[in-house]
Amino acid sequence: MALATLKNVRFAGMATCVPRRILSNINDCPPSLRSERERLVRNIGIETRRICQEWQCLSDLAYDAANRLIDQLGWKKEDIDGLIVVTQSPDYLIPSTAIILQDRLGLEHTTIAYDVNLGCSGYPFGLHLLGSLIATGSVRKGLLVVGDKSATIKDPLFSDAGTVTALEFRENSNPWFFDLNSDGSGFKAIMLPVGGHRNPVKFFHLIPSEDEHGILHLPTDLILDGTAVLSFSTQRVPPAVEKTLAYANKKIDEIDYFLFHQANKMINETIRKKLRLPEERVPSTLKEFGNTSGASIPVTITARLREKLTEGSKQLLLGGFGIGLSWGTAIIKVEEACLPELIEA
């Protein structure tokens, strides 16, 4: 069932950590690519990105964000009994990064901890999963880590971020509404074709080829079919938003902010225009933070809505979409949440 309602779950807070290292899409690209890159930046809307140090993992960003959030919430670590990590850049292929983080964060052995392999669509799915564990009473206080280490120097789209959202059981909280979908027929639209069991890394996968700008490409690099992803996003997301609004019995005017996965400006503007949403209610962080995969909705909340959500009560619609293919919408109410300032590590 794609449509779902969750009750008795409270959004207690959220923290975002990004790497300190900033890359400029224009200034840091080879001179021969400059003109082409200027045109690309105008269209994708991404000027700068954050990139991890070589040694830095998603879990390191999440570790800093989690400690700051737990501290500011005043939560005791022994009260936390759920830790879900939504990522496609785990520390190791196995075991789950969530279990490693359970120990690093000093959480109890009684913690439910595991990873979920989702990318750009991950935030609504993560809220639904941890929210469900809380709604059923399996977890009282839980942490949802969402983020990826997907930035590379040569690719102008992706940027790194780690986010942690704290959810807790609270009777009579406002219900949350979800519409969650999957279409595996489009799995080739965004993929790492090599490195899994279907096509393990072999010696010849490590031999790079050079393009006309002297940039090296490996068979192990990410494949992204731009037209397929654009068509999928702009065709699937607007009706999904309308369907979720109808399910929640809410009108567009009752939603304070629409937070979409930050894919690129072309996709995000097309979605906004098709839904006829005013710019001021659709915050964007593409310009400074690029496409931070599943973290992009939380990154945008921290960077654009921190003060507004700390003070009052806001109705948010969250729309994630991408790799899988997978797309999900959530309508949640956030009241007096704890939102630490952006953390840089």
Place this chain on the structure above:
Amino acid sequence: MEEFIEKFQEAVDFQDPVEVTENTVLLDLPEWDSLAALGVIVMFDIEYGKTITGDHLLKSKTIKDLFELTVA
């Protein structure tokens, strides 16, 4: 057609503007690339309420072929 060409030029957002007529062959345009294709897909969606795919673009040789998709 004039209006279509104007919208096309805006959608492809070429770095070095070139003259485009209805007989212009898409592959002859120096900057006709995947980014331009994305721009055209968005243009069809927003301006004409039409869904076109990468396949439609591959089958269109000239600007006129593209224009015909708006009335198809």
